Amino acid sequence: MQTTVLLVVLPLLFAPLTALCRNGKLAWALTLVLMLALSTLAIHLMRDVLFGAVIHYELGGWAPPWGIEYKIDSLNALVCVIVTSIGLLSVLFAKSSVEKEISEQVTALFYACLQLCVLGMLGIALTGDIFNLFVFLEISSLSSYALIAMGRNRKALTAALEYLILGTIGATFFLLGVGMLYAASGSLNMQDIARRFADFGSMHLVSTSLAFIVIGIALKAAIFPLHSWLPKAYSQAPSVISIFLAATATKVSIYVIIRCLYQVYPVDYWSSAVLPDLLTGLGCIAIVYGSARALTQTDIRNLLAYSSVAQIGYMILGIGLMNVHGLMASFLHLFNHAIMKAALFMAAGVFFYRANTTKLSELAGLGKEMPWTTAALIIAGLSLIGMPGTVGFVSKWYLLQSAFETGVWYAVIAVLAGSVLAILYVWKMVEALYFRPAFKVAIHHVPSGSSGISRTPAGMLVSIWLLVFSCIYFGIDTRLTTTSARTAVATLSSDIHIVSGSTP
């Protein structure tokens, strides 16, 4: 089974080749080919593990726990599918957007960086070695700092530096936690650590390592009090990067949290402490706070970024509720939120491409000029609210079910309040685009004779509508997503069973 490692090796081979390209169009074509190959591989992998099989791949033939092992189950296959398919669609979207926003000399480097970012995320998802995970985490983070800094406004530079400082603190905390865990267990293989956990689990070092790992990753995942870098970074990055990062980066970090909590540390170990309540509480605050801040924004991209903070809250809430439906809701929301947030940021990207602005006041009345884009924005926005028939409804449904099962009434209130606030901020966009009188000169700072404003490029339209259709498709036909979420939960809980069985 060499397909597993190809997911990491292919971008590693393509990235230097792309960086050498002189021609931006060639670089784009190479990236598109790579993304097509990667998403085919990821879907292939997903098919293999969808019903509970687990693939083990030993890198270089070294047996774990000494060698690095890639372990693929339904959960990380799902993450791989998210990363590669969103990557493919954003590259499809990228062509004209990058031509406009990135200067010709650095286009090839831009695409090479994007490939490295995808490489890092796929590596995080696939690896079963916790130090290897740190290395991939830094590969994806470093390339995303560089990508964010390529935004057109100079604020992008300060946003990237702030993200770099906070992201590095997070990664260093994670590394420190891994070091403590290694000192206690003498192993870096996740499965090996979990299997022998009873031998060293009573040491104080282990609980400290858990705290460092969780806080480090929480910084990367932008969980509520540690989210300050996210709105700045996502609103200043080039459009393509906002789309790609908003849909994948935080999801991958959430995946790492789930993986560490369920397959490195035994559930009994951390669930008796304050952690589940902390996750539930922070999740609820994030939902309300993120949605309320989104409501006060005047720029579409800022609004969407704050709404991301709220959506991360839903995923954390699902983990904190500690039952099967809650965890399923988190997995489903990983997938569902990736689809709808990518679609929304793409709509914002099209507005920026054609009107050179994403400020709501300057976009007033543009709904009649750009009916297709605005329609896509509205459908994805309805999904964000959680309208039945869209993907957003499915994950919220499972989340509410889980909250009722556990009887956490304040989670129910937070989810409902979040939905009401979501209605308000989506309405705010709709109102500006459709019902406000057109801003006299709706188009700004366009060089004369530019054709960019008159029509939306085909690549953009295709990718945005593919996402909108999958928003509706996976909202009605939920078999694929719920099966993979259920299998993933089953895999995690079977490991839980083994671990708790071996504890004396």
Add this chain to the structure above:
Amino acid sequence: MDYAIGHLNYWLIICVMMVGLYTLMSRGNLIKKVAGLNIFQTSVILFYVSLGKLQGGTAPIVSPEFVLYANPLPQVLMLTAIVVGVATTALGFALIVRIKEAYGSMDESEINRMDGTGT
């Protein structure tokens, strides 16, 4: 007391770490901030290396003469972490160069003021 002296290396590492964090948080100059970040990362490297240290231990050579040897794995891991640290610092400095070009300043509060008043 024995506990304190026996863990002397760890106390020193905590000091280095705090120096890094304090520099990072207290300085307004971006270069100093990134330098503080670098010190912070270095403390973790020291932590790993001192984990593998063994009193009187040698390099792990397969020979009957060397029975007591230091754990080589933390050192190997730190080679990777050093590379990551270098890349982070380089990228940070590159960003600061660009910031200086764009804003004409490297002071955080001045930059914030310029952003606040509109670009």
